[in-house]
Amino acid sequence: MDMNREQLMRRIQEVEFAVIDINLYLDTHPTHQQALMDYNKLTQELMNLKMMYERQYGPLTNFGYAPSQYPWQWIESPWPWEDEYTCKEDMPCGFMKRN
């Protein structure tokens, strides 16, 4: 399983989304055994994926949830709102549908 940074992040987002959704379901169905089993299985998978990601690309969480290499990696780019996309001067902007 060879994934680049973006593929690994995408996989984490997929599994974490499933975990979030089942978590909300369990909040109002705490005795649903199959959902609980799914939650535990996906949580294990998510923990493994995050460990794999953090070993290569630095911590996803701070405040004692993941160790850091030197120098302090938490501050490193990219932050979640940053992307390779940049608006180029010569590129026209998108318009609203009514235009």
Place this chain on the structure above:
Amino acid sequence: MWIYEKKLEYPVKVSTCNPSLAAMIIEQFGGADGELAASLRYLTQRWAMPTNQAKAILTDIGTEELAHWEMIGTIVYQLTKDLPESKIVGTPFEAHYVNHGLDVYPHNAAGVPFTATYFNAKGDPIANLHENMAAEQKARATYEHLISISDDPGVIDALRFLRQREVVHFQRFGEALRIVQEYQDSKKFF
């Protein structure tokens, strides 16, 4: 305590700059039925909620809404990132720009700044949960309006994800409401 995760809940891929679209999508960043109002509404209502299921759902949906707020901020930021003034003047984003530049700020699409009067904590769990269900439907409707005026496929994809989450949240609040009602009936509340 809250822990920040250095990732988006769902990827945001903006195709091109679009200050007009950014000026409309900011509705969900600082508007009445936006993600910030949603998050603060649910987190604020937690304290006197009577059942554990409802305390958990308010905590967890309130937290997920903050992740949605971050996604909306990311869309607005990316739609306007590095924009020269020449591409802002004459668009609906110009009014935002004169006050906030390219910072993202919580106001609605008409420029009205965010206020806590957008939500309530009524001292009544049944009233609170009904407000939350209505809020989820209003957020869903706003997303549908935004999707119908957008022509950026990456933005539409993220908005569809957010719209779908409102539908799920509505469902969960409905279940929490039923649980709280049963609890109150069992206590012969009145």
